[in-house]
Amino acid sequence: MDPNPALPVPTLQPYDDYSRYRGLDLQSAVDASGRAVVVVARRFLPQPDTLAQVGTVTVKAADRLDIIAAQQMGDARWWWRIADANGAIDPVDLTAEPGISLRLTLPQGMTLPRG
Structure with a gap:
């Protein structure tokens, strides 16, 4: 056995x-x-260029991905979607320098409606 x-x-x-x-x-x-x-x-991890971009946000001093996710996506728990959209290996790097522009995208597999 x-x-x-x-x-x-x-x-x-x-x-x-x-x-x-x-x-x-x-x-x-x-x-x-x-x-x-x-x-x-x-x-x-998805390839960032395969994700449908819906906007951008500019990093401000003292921003964190969870704060940006809460403001832009409605929930802080979606910080990882911003990291995926911007190809981050270390998500902290995305907010290390104010003025950086970050892509905001739909979840993997979702596409923008054609109109």
Whole structure:
């Protein structure tokens, strides 16, 4: 009998609509000690130029991405969408210098209506 059987992967969605992990699969893995654990599948960052731009915002002194997200998108939890839209490896870099213009985009997979 296997002392470390694979854990059943839950079918529930543990992340809310504001999470960058929403919709990612949960998977079974084995940790360094040999125990089976449930992990979130890897999230691949979208290419910024594939996201539909809906506007821009200019960074002001003391701005943070969560503040910008709250003001521009209605919820501070969408700070990661601004990071994705601007290809940030370290999101802090996006607000380090006042005057930088940041792209605001729709979520990945959404397109602007044609009119």
